[in-house]
Amino acid sequence: MLYICATPIGNLKDITQRVLETLENADLIAAEDTRNSLHLLTHFGIRTPLTSYHEYNKYDKAETLIRKMKEGMDVALISDAGTPGISDPGEVLVRRCIEEGITVSSLPGPAACITALTMSGLPTGRFSFEAFLPADKKERKRILDEMRDDTRTLIVYEAPHHLEATLKDLLDVLGDRPLAVCRELTKRFESVERMRLSEAVSYYGENEARGEFVLVIGGRDAAELKKEQQQQWENMPVEEHVARYEAEGHDRKEAMKLAALDRGIPKREIYNMLHKGEL
Numbered sequence: 487m488l489y490i491c492a493t494p495i496g497n498l499k500d501i502t503q504r505v506l507e508t509l510e511n512a513d514l515i516a517a518e519d520t521r522n523s524l525h526l527l528t529h530f531g532i533r534t535p536l537t538s539y540h541e542y543n544k545y546d547k548a549e550t551l552i553r554k555m556k557e558g559m560d561v562a563l564i565s566d567a568g569t570p571g572i573s574d575p576g577e578v579l580v581r582r583c584i585e586e587g588i589t590v591s592s593l594p595g596p597a598a599c600i601t602a603l604t605m606s607g608l609p610t611g612r613f614s615f616e617a618f619l620p621a622d623k624k625e626r627k628r629i630l631d632e633m634r635d636d637t638r639t640l641i642v643y644e645a646p647h648h649l650e651a652t653l654k655d656l657l658d659v660l661g662d663r664p665l666a667v668c669r670e671l672t673k674r675f676e677s678v679e680r681m682r683l684s685e686a687v688s689y690y691g692e693n694e695a696r697g698e699f700v701l702v703i704g705g706r707d708a709a710e711l712k713k714e715q716q717q718q719w720e721n722m723p724v725e726e727h728v729a730r731y732e733a734e735g736h737d738r739k740e741a742m743k744l745a746a747l748d749r750g751i752p753k754r755e756i757y758n759m760l761h762k763g764e765l
């Protein structure tokens with residue numbers, strides 16, 4: 487079977503007893519970077535054979551690993567840090583295992599996104615993990631536009647050399663939201679700076695970003711969003727509003743009901759607006 491094993495994101499003491507036992511007892515450890523993982527395994531005295539499983543061999547290597555598991559091997563999957571599958575290779579192998587009827591078990595442990603969220607001071611009840619924003623301009627804009635009206639807390643990973651540019655893009659699209667800049671989590675120089683996006687932009691415009699970062703950003707204010715959406719509808723002719731819902735496949739009655747809901751007015755009023763001047 488496949489064991490997904492979370493490993494520390496900085497502090498080696500964060501490894502779990504169960505992960506250590508599983509790594510010790512597995513027939514093979516699939517690691518993102520075997521050299522990097524060798525340090526971790528040597529530290530804990532684990533001598534299980536290692537093989538590479540990374541972004542550039544994830545499809546082919548998944549098949550090799552599947553074959554080995556079908557022959558009876560237990561494989562433990564680890565990444566460079568944190569939880570495999572979270573902005574790290576793993577997803578493809580897990581999906582293939584499921585398709586092939588191989589049992590998958592996940593051994594929980596550190597993940598930078600959850601560690602940052604819990605320290606942010608921002609609402610934790612509903613959140614959206616956005617991983618790294620895409621580098622491709624068009625795709626980046628599409629994702630940022632989607633994030634703009636999301637009322638959930640947003641979590642973004644970023645490398646230090648892209649931090650300033652990402653903060654600027656976030657400020658441009660989302661506006662001046664509250665933010666927690668979570669740096670070097672679980673490490674010696676761990677810090678969490680709670681500020682506004684505009685403050686972070688000016689700070690990192692003047693100071694070089696160093697270390698690993700997670701940005702936790704406040705979601706869109708729900709009441710403000712509702713007001714903005716209502717204003718948008720009010721500026722649209724009622725005929726066009728109803729026609730939009732009809733184009734989506736709703737019958738006229740349902741389309742009028744939905745338009746009334748959007749505008750926060752009774753359905754009768756929509757009817758009157760549509761039929762005024764017909765006498």
Ligand code: SAM
Pocket residue numbers: 495496565567568569570571572573574596597598599642643644645668669670671672673698699700
């Ligand atoms: N699999 C990992 C996890 O479970 O969080 C994420 C791996 S991803 C390739 C690396 C990114 O995670 C970094 O660029 C940074 O944004 C974030 N990260 C990882 N370790 C971190 C730490 N100790 N402090 C802050 N951010 C960290």
